[in-house]
Amino acid sequence: MLSGIDNLLANEKVLEKLRRRRVAFLTNTSCHTSTGKESFMALNEALSTSSKAGISTLFVPEHGYNLNISAGNVVPDVINDFKNINTYSLYGSRKWPTNDQLNSLDTLVIDLRDVGVRCFTYATTAALAARAALNEGLKVVICDRINPIGNNTDGPTLNPKYRSFLAYFYTPFIHGQTIGSLLKGLLKQHSMIENLSIIPYQIINYKDQKIFLPPSPSLQNAESIQLYPGLVMLEGTNLSEGRGSSLSFRCVSAPWLKSESLADEANNWPTGVQAEACKVKYSTGQYKGKILPAVKFEPNCLKCDGFSLGIHLLSWIANNQPEFIWTKSKFIPLDNKSFIDESITEENFIIDNLLGDNSLRLAISGKENPINIIDMWRN
Template sequence: MKKLDALLSGSKIGMLTNQSAYGWEHDYHFRTIKAKYGLKKLFLPEHGLFAELQDQVSGSSLSYNLGDTQILNLYGDAEESLVPSPESLDGLDTILIDIRDVGARYYTFLTSALYLLQTVDRKNREGGHRIKVVVFDSPNPAGSKVEGSPLEEKYSSFVGIPGVPHRHGLTAAGLLEFYKDTFGLDFEFYSFGKMYSKSYDPFLWVPPSPNIPSFTTCFVYAGLCLLEGTNLSEGRGTTRPFETFGAPYLNDSDERLRKTLEEPQKGVFRLRPLRMIPTFHKHAGKVCGGFQILLEKPSEFHSLLFGLHLLRTLREFYPVDFSYLKGPYEFRSDLSAIELLVGDDFLLGYLDGKRSYLEAEEYLSEKESLWRKETKAYRK
């Protein structure tokens, strides 16, 4: 802690954080930082400081009384709000990033962090005083397992940085240091990994966003987030988002469907048939047939492969009812949500029936191996 005190004492600090940064001295970390060192500016990601807002909802209406700390919203009404201006860093010499990631590239917190770091880089290159970056690291709740393929440049968006696979297997500090080197960003970088105690204890889980209510959600999110690009409910509006899914047209009593979905990873997970009525979001107030994913071997479950197999199977079982959503998604309207989320022509071809499951599995295995090699130096 002496090194941390030396870095932060007397600093003019701006902090990107939310309620997931909790536990140091049994309080929210932004409060501890403000009391110990002072806090000039607080940058807020999607969902707000206390994860009050649902996905894709502007935070411009939120307000907090933090005394003399200025609050800057990084998820507003327009795409321009995602990237902080160089002027927003005026008066700062330290950017502190302290926020929990859930291990998937679609999860927007570390994209907001990257945009903030790119602004730090621009500010430093302008000359004058330099800004350093400090990251409070924490374990990746989804573990070090890698799933997926690198996002292709043409599918770049707020839910996908080019070159990053669907489930990256890095800690927050590891991925941000990778970004620093990959994009040639100019600042001093420091990370500290002892600010969280018992980070994997499910009884001490603090939801980083409204629909990651449980530690177990992180193990299915990389694959089930693909449902955001379809007319299937990914469980928003229920107590187990991403661990449950369904639709009014889905027959939960169809044993052939259940066995088809379970077959490629048989023995790793089970599907529990259920009925659900989402209270909001897709199919709100409607009875949906569906399933809950019960993980028997969480470390062996390949969420992305299951998600891809799920979409292709339901498209085959329900060719009239199943559909991909159209319209704007995370500020892009030129491509569909499913294209932005999958972000890979080979895998999109699999969804269209142009590849077999085995081909997709072999393709992903190769891409995952390459990513592990590429990021070996960044594994904390």
């Protein structure tokens, strides 16, 4: 597998142009070349032969460059602390680069890993950064990567009422695209679209898997990425998806969970997932130091239906455990430049924000059969 960054580094003509420009890079440490080198290090070395001295600015998404900041937490700027390069956060006091930052640049290169689910924030960060760069006349280069869960789509299409940083693209929840195709579709009407270029990935031997690199702190293996489309919906409830334990995005847990009964039921669902009741110990988060009943999930086929698993889980627990509730949080409008706004008091159901629509919550609250719920979006 050759990703877009590999093909960029192999294109001396493009590299020579970049060496004559002031280049910023939006990436993190989860992005590597096929040889195992971090994308930032590889590109910086390739560009450092010129008087421009390689990459001049680093932009980082949620979790920071080193993936050491927990989900939802503000990522700070780091000035002159990363190979003497200013590192600016796009997940904190700003969601996209400022005009002052962009005015000192000529080109923005983007290499980020997506997981095929609309609420995973890297693609939104890439889109907002690319739009801001095009607005200022910069060239934008997207180093594309394969969608790890494939090109199938599923779930509700975005309802404009719920458009936010978590629900940005007008696609189904499971969008079936790469970051490159998402941005190309979103920005196709931009007056400076000719400044956007996408360097494609190339499948050489898909089975030739390298060591797994987590795209975010809580997605620690390939199984968690397969299950993420369904288990991420637990974040809109008082259930835990295992974040803070060794089973992050591989289990469902709560102090009151009837794990044995749930596991028995889950093994009869047509989701391609094996369920097992267990106990899970939390090392961080709200359950730090506690051991809770849980159900562990293992994909038993290459094409497990993680999204369907999530629908069945929410439906069964909502109908069988009176302790279950849908949780709420502040709704920050998309046009807010910052994630920090103490003036906002309006709250939305988190599940509606995640999915970009309220149809799932209403259907489950109305005790609709989970098969019928899934068919709403598949038929």
